[in-house]
Amino acid sequence: MEYLIILAVLILSFLASGLKIDREYQRGIIYRLGRVRRLRGPGLYWIFPWIEQKVQVDLRLRTVNIEPQETVTADSVTIRVNAVLYYRMIDPVKAINSVESYRDAVYQIALTTLRNVIGQNLLDDVLQNRDRINFNVQQIVDEVTEPWGIVIERVEMKDVEIPLSMQRAMAKEAEAVREKRARRxxxxxxxxxxxxxTAASRMISESPAALELRRLQMLAEIGTENNTTTVLMLPSDFPILANRLAESLGQLSVPPVSTDHTAKE
Known part of the structure; x- marks a missing residue:
């Protein structure tokens, strides 16, 4: 009887050792005697102990932080760039069996691609067209990692550090552009x-009434400025009247007095 109990315990232990549980975002690659047999999970399942082994993988979105790296742009400017890459495993069997460490492989290919893409662009393009550069890096890296069962979701450049001398030059250029715009x-x-x-003067010259209206407006503006100066506004035709008066006075000339004294007898 004791042997039966021991045997039952051994059998139950054997069966229990083969029970596996994977969460919703996990999968288990089952190897039987070194060969891939199937992909299991999520949930509860059983594998044959000692003969089958399980390698667990995570299907959640992962990130790769690319530390600041020095690179040279197409116009020979040395900059430091860091970025973050988001990837997801879509084929666990390929990811585990195609490359020794898919994490390190993704990091290295992303780092190399980022340097190459930046080296093909001018500094202005790197600063102003980040979305295009991010997309190019994503496409290139995704083509490399697709045979590994890895898909690149997104690439984002975080910071671009440029030399201090270049920052000063860019600030001067921006100031010159602003000054040029202001002058224009x-x-x-x-x-x-x-x-x-010019149009107003032409219109006023053609309309004497408008000229008089402008004179009255100027007088009103001067009066509202709390000025103590008295301004005498003359009519616009005052010079004409003055000229006519001068001409009239000139015509009323006094006859000359004779200097010859003739004795009257």
Missing amino acids: IKAEAELEASEKL
């Missing part, structure tokens, strides 16, 4: 103002 706007405003003044 000022010149356009002055041109527009001069055109409007």
